[in-house]
Every structure is written in structure tokens, then in C-alpha cells.
Amino acid sequence: MTDFINALVVLTNFILVPALTYGSQLALGALGVTLVYGVLRFSNFAHGEMMAFGTMITIFGTWGLQALGVSIAPLPTALLALPLGIAGAVILSLIFDKTVYKYHRQRKASPVIFLIVSIGLMFFIGGLVRFIIGPGDQIFFDGTRFIFSARDFKRSTGLDEGLALKMTQAVTIITAILVVAAMFWFLNKTRTGKSMRAFSDNENLALLSGINPDRVVMITWILVGALATIAGTLYGLDKSFKPFSFMQLLLPIFAAAIVGGVGNPLGAIAGGYVIAFSEIAVTFAYKKVVTYLGPDSFQPDSLVQLLGTDYKIAVSFIILVIVLIVRPTGIFSGKTL
Amino acid sequence: MTGGYGAADILKECTIGVDRGEIAVIVGPNGAGKSTAMKATFGMLPLREGHVMFDGEDITHLKPEERVVKGMGFVPQTHNVFTSMTVEENLEMGAFIREDDIADSIEQVYELFPILKEKRRQPAGELSGGQRQQVAVGRAMMTQPKVLLLDEPTAGVSPIVMDELFDRIIEIARTGVAILMVEQNAKQALEIADKGYVLVQGSNRFTDTGEALLANPDVRRSFLGG
Numbered sequence: 001m002t003d004f005i006n007a008l009v010v011l012t013n014f015i016l017v018p019a020l021t022y023g024s025q026l027a028l029g030a031l032g033v034t035l036v037y038g039v040l041r042f043s044n045f046a047h048g049e050m051m052a053f054g055t056m057i058t059i060f061g062t063w064g065l066q067a068l069g070v071s072i073a074p075l076p077t078a079l080l081a082l083p084l085g086i087a088g089a090v091i092l093s094l095i096f097d098k099t100v101y102k103y104h105r106q107r108k109a110s111p112v113i114f115l116i117v118s119i120g121l122m123f124f125i126g127g128l129v130r131f132i133i134g135p136g137d138q139i140f141f142d143g144t145r146f147i148f149s150a151r152d153f154k155r156s157t158g159l160d161e162g163l164a165l166k167m168t169q170a171v172t173i174i175t176a177i178l179v180v181a182a183m184f185w186f187l188n189k190t191r192t193g194k195s196m197r198a199f200s201d202n203e204n205l206a207l208l209s210g211i212n213p214d215r216v217v218m219i220t221w222i223l224v225g226a227l228a229t230i231a232g233t234l235y236g237l238d239k240s241f242k243p244f245s246f247m248q249l250l251l252p253i254f255a256a257a258i259v260g261g262v263g264n265p266l267g268a269i270a271g272g273y274v275i276a277f278s279e280i281a282v283t284f285a286y287k288k289v290v291t292y293l294g295p296d297s298f299q300p301d302s303l304v305q306l307l308g309t310d311y312k313i314a315v316s317f318i319i320l321v322i323v324l325i326v327r328p329t330g331i332f333s334g335k336t337l
Numbered sequence: 338m339t340g341g342y343g344a345a346d347i348l349k350e351c352t353i354g355v356d357r358g359e360i361a362v363i364v365g366p367n368g369a370g371k372s373t374a375m376k377a378t379f380g381m382l383p384l385r386e387g388h389v390m391f392d393g394e395d396i397t398h399l400k401p402e403e404r405v406v407k408g409m410g411f412v413p414q415t416h417n418v419f420t421s422m423t424v425e426e427n428l429e430m431g432a433f434i435r436e437d438d439i440a441d442s443i444e445q446v447y448e449l450f451p452i453l454k455e456k457r458r459q460p461a462g463e464l465s466g467g468q469r470q471q472v473a474v475g476r477a478m479m480t481q482p483k484v485l486l487l488d489e490p491t492a493g494v495s496p497i498v499m500d501e502l503f504d505r506i507i508e509i510a511r512t513g514v515a516i517l518m519v520e521q522n523a524k525q526a527l528e529i530a531d532k533g534y535v536l537v538q539g540s541n542r543f544t545d546t547g548e549a550l551l552a553n554p555d556v557r558r559s560f561l562g563g
């Protein structure tokens with residue numbers, strides 16, 4: 001029995017908690033991608049770099065607050081700087097919309113043109129971020145590190161295995177829940193949110209009903225800028241801020257959005273967790289779990305790992321390909337914003 | 338009105354009109370330009386010549402949403418509901434330009450179409466064809482328009498539902514709303530029409546009262562199947 005509980009603790013510590021954390025980050029990222037797709041009807045490749053940009057501004061805000069001696073310990077100061085980062089990402093998004101996207105929108109350009117334009121912006125924002133903050137790692141996490149550590153857990157339970165909960169993990173999961181709840185409330189209960197859904201559902205009829213398309217587009221960019229910054233900051237707090245990592249995040253984020261059915265917010269969230277759990281479960285070494293659950297004195301020689309962690313990124317790619325072949329419209333097909 | 342989508346004119350000196358409390362019906366073969374005439378009236382098509390008058394005012398250069406504010410409502414032939422949104426949300430979106438309380442208007446629509454009240458929480462995309470048309474008309478009614486443009490409101494519904502819908506449309510007209518509608522079910526539509534227009538290749542072929550058109554042997558032979 002103790003063996004079984006120990007195995008469960010290992011799985012919770014190394015798969016459940018990290019996957020919930022990473023999944024929340026992906027879900028928020030995918031939600032941003034899906035909003036752009038639902039309202040503006042293109043795949044926004046610049047989203048990953050927009051996350052980096054918003055996070056960068058948040059980091060500057062955090063440093064400023066730290067210099068002033070402001071602290072909300074045990075919570076990380078970055079949470080306090082988030083509004084500044086969001087403002088930065090929103091302003092940049094609106095500038096891009098006015099100077100770049102609007103032109104193509106007025107010419108009724110096809111989605112593939114938008115997609116290519118967004119790739120251009122992706123490189124531009126990426127360069128801008130590295131130019132401003134540099135390509136190196138930035139650690140901007142402060143506050144309490146653990147809510148409870150593996151050692152605390154072992155001492156209080158008497159088990160051999162430890163279960164730790166980092167502050168960043170708790171903050172990520174709770175923030176994601178709050179943000180997603182606020183987002184659904186906005187889309188389903190407010191007049192403006194409903195008008196966004198109406199626009200996404202049937203643009204022509206929305207115009208006939210007097211819904212102002214410019215306003216819908218503006219609100220979309222505001223929401224997307226906020227989501228990008230929050231997702232990026234949570235990711236940066238949890239791992240570290242490395243400008244290049246955001247380009248790599250693009251694949252799992254798009255995989256999450258597409259797996260759930262692109263354009264569908266609920267799908268984006270489900271997709272985020274599907275991708276995160278698969279990535280972590282497939283690359284986890286199950287040796288300890290097998291040892292606990294197997295017959296006595298049984299010890300596997302290998303790590304019992306399906307795929308090396310180096311191949312993590314391949315997991316989203318494989319899921320993406322499978323979904324596109326088996327169910328191209330995603331799990332929650334047929335539903336829009 | 339004269340105009341079209343590109344270089345070629347679809348409408349050629351086409352004239353249509355309707356007065357307060359009246360029902361005017363446009364009939365004609367497929368591709369005659371009936372929907373185009375409706376779009377032109379609603380400002381979704383640039384006119385090369387001619388103009389659109391509303392209550393004695395020239396509104397030729399107003400955008401569709403500005404015409405909604407003036408008191409025009411339009412139900413397009415296709416894609417005329419928000420399929421992913423509930424019936425009630427569809428009605429709310431119909432009233433988007435209004436700043437005042439819309440609860441009364443929603444109640445009025447439910448009185449007119451009681452089935453919609455039952456289905457208020459259901460996505461419009463899950464309703465039957467006839468119910469969807471009711472949502473579409475209800476949505477346009479939400480701005481309390483003075484003129485209602487209906488493009489084939491009975492398309493794809495059974496004869497019983499069609500009679501139902503026509504009854505509702507007559508009811509709406511009785512409240513003083515002017516109704517301009519395109520219909521494939523020419524005979525039944527002309528029976529309830531105060532005015533009728535037979536459109537062929539973008540021009541008026543016959544214009545008369547509904548009764549007179551029904552009695553006209555030429556119209557009967559060519560457009561009403563004998």
C-alpha cells in the first residue's frame with residue numbers, strides 16, 4: 001500500500017503538477033491565438049514573440065518595483081508589474097494593427113497573406129526584444145520559492161517520496177483559472193463580448209446589426225495582448241525568461257489551439273492541457289514508478305522512458321499531425337467563439 | 338435604381354417602393370436581381386444612378402448601419418442568424434445600436450413568435466428552418482424599424498409554416514410597419530400584397546396591386562404557372 005502511495009506521489013510530483021502548470025501556460029497562449037483566428041481570421045505567428053515582448057516589459061516593471069523596494073512577498077513582484085507589461089503588449093499590437101494589418105484588411109487580403117505578414121512581424125518583434133533586453137537568460141522571480149517543499153512533505157507524511165509545490169506553479173494555475181473565467185464571462189455575458197462573438201460568427205450580419213468592426217478588432221487586440229503577456233510572464237516566472245524560447249513555444253501553442261478546434265476558446269484550453277500532459281508523460285522516466293508498483297525486488301535496468309526529453313517538441317508535432325489527419329477540425333469542431 | 342456588383346449593371350432603372358402599413362412584394366425568376374434590389378435599397382451596393390428615399394429624405398449615401406438607425410431593418414436571404422449564439426442573444430445583437438431598455442422589444446418578438454420564447458436559450462443553428470426564419474425576422478424587428486426588408490422569408494419552409502409566417506408578417510404590417518419582401522411563393526405572397534412588382538433582368542416588367550397582378554393573364558402565364 002505504501003508503495004502504491006509512493007508511486008502516486010512520484011506521478012503527482014513529476015507529471016500532474018508540472019503538466020497542469022505548463023498546460024495552463026499553453027492554454028492561455030492558445031486562447032490568444034484562437035481569439036485572433038476567430039475574429040480576424042488568420043493564424044497569428046507573431047503571438048509567441050508578443051508574449052516575449054509583454055514579458056520583457058513586465059520584467060522592466062519588476063526591476064523598477066524592486067529598486068523602489070516594493071514587494072508583495074510571498075508572491076512574486078512580477079504580478080504587480082503585469083499591468084505595465086499588458087499595456088506595452090497592447091500598445092504594440094494596436095500599432096501593428098494600424099500600420100500593418102489594417103491595410104491588408106481594407107484590401108480584403110486572404111488569410112494566407114495575413115499569416116505571412118504575421119511571420120514578418122514575428123521576426124521583427126523577436127529582434128526588437130533581443131535588441132532591447134539581450135538574448136541571455138533573465139531570472140526575475142522573487143518571493144517565496146516553495147509553498148511546501150519535498151522535504152516538508154516527507155517529514156509530515158513519513159513517505160519516502162516527496163511532493164513539492166512551487167510558488168510559481170500555484171500562481172500559474174490560479175491565475176490561469178481566474179483569467180479563463182474572466183474571459184468566458186466577458187465573451188458570454190457582456191454586450192461587447194457578445195458583439196465579438198457575433199462578429200466572429202457572421203461578419204456580414206454583425207455589420208447589418210450596427211456592430212462596429214473597428215471596435216471589435218481593437219478589443220480583440222487588447223484581449224490578445226493581455227493574454228500574451230500573462231501567459232509569457234507565467235512561463236518566464238516558472239522557467240526563466242529566454243527570448244529564444246518563445247519562438248519554440250509557438251509550436252505547442254498552435255498544436256493546442258488546433259487540437260481543440262481553432263477558433264473555439266474552450267478547445268484552446270483543453271488543447272493546452274492535452275499537449276502539456278502528453279509532452280510530459282511521454283518524456284518522463286517511469287523507473288521509480290515501476291519499481292514501486294512491480295513485484296518485490298524488481299528493478300528495471302533502463303529508465304523506462306518512451307522518449308528522451310530532447311524530443312519533447314516532437315510530441316506536439318506528432319499530436320498536431322495526427323489530429324490534422326484524423327479530425328482536422330479539432331476535438332470541439334463546429335463551435336466558434 | 339441602376340447599379341451592380343462590378344462593371345455590369347444588374348439593376349436597370351428598377352423602381353420599388355412601399356408605404357407605411359403596406360406590404361409590397363417583389364417576384365420574378367431566379368437571377369432577376371431581386372436580392373440585388375434589396376441590397377441596393379439597404380445600401381449594400383453602390384448605385385450608379387437613381388436614389389433611395391426614406392420618409393421624404395434622400396438616404397442614397399448612407400451606410401447600412403446608418404439606415405438601421407434611421408429605421409430600416411433587413412433580413413438577408415441566407416446567413417441571416419448568428420448560428421452559434423442563442424435565440425435571445427440573436428435578438429440582443431439585433432438591438433445592438435439601441436441604448437435604451439430592450440426588454441419590451443424582446444417580449445414583443447416572443448409574443449409574435451411564441452416558439453422562440455421556448456427556445457430562447459438554444460443556439461439558433463440548432464433550430465429548424467422555419468424557426469430560424471422567425472429568429473431572423475425577430476432580430477430585424479429589434480430596432481423597431483419603420484421599414485422591414487425581407488428577402489425570401491419563407492425559403493425552405495413547409496406550406497403550413499409559410500402560412501404561419503405570412504400571418505405574422507401581416508400582423509407586423511398592421512402595426513404600421515412598411516414591409517418590402519421578395520418571395521418565391523409568388524401566388525400566396527401576391528394574395529397578401531398591397532403592391533406587387535414583377536422584376537425581370539433587373540427591370541420592372543409589371544407593377545400593380547397584388548390583386549391586379551394575380552388577375553393579369555400575362556403575369557399568370559409567365560410567372561405564376563398558369
Ligand SMILES: Nc1ncnc2c1ncn2[C@@H]1O[C@H](COP(=O)(O)OP(=O)(O)OP(=O)(O)O)[C@@H](O)[C@H]1O
Nearest residue numbers: 342343347365366367368369370371372373374414
Ligand atoms: N455578390 C455578387 N457579386 C457579383 N454578382 C452577383 C453577386 N450576387 C449576385 N450576383 C449576380 O447578380 C444577378 C442577380 O442576382 P440576385 O441574387 O439579385 O438574383 P435573385 O433575383 O435574388 O435570384 P434568386 O431568386 O435566386 O434569389 C445574378 O446574375 C448574380 O449572378
Ligand SMILES: [Mg+2]
Nearest residue numbers: 371372373414
Ligand atoms: Mg435572391
